[in-house]
Amino acid sequence: MNWNSASEFFAMGGYGLYVWGSYAVTAAFMLTEPWLAARRRRRALRAAAQPQ
Incomplete structure (x- = not known):
């Protein structure tokens, strides 16, 4: 396509x-x-690092 102006x-x-x-x-x-x-990765790593 060919436009004649920026607004077009x-x-x-x-x-x-x-x-x-x-x-x-x-x-x-x-x-x-x-x-x-x-963010999901950080939460998963924190959850895995916590003792159960």
């Missing part, structure tokens, strides 16, 4: 909200998942 690029032919919203949701999950995995 971001509008994506009327589908901009869907396209950029999808990118935002994907980025949020990609940033959140490593943090959650590290």
Whole structure:
């Protein structure tokens, strides 16, 4: 596709909200998942280190 301006690029032919919203949701999950995995790992290591 060829866009004449930046606003046309971001509008994506009327589908901009869907396209950029999808990118935002994907980025949020990609940033959140490593943090959650590290948190789960720390909790598991703490639980394994505690005497029973």
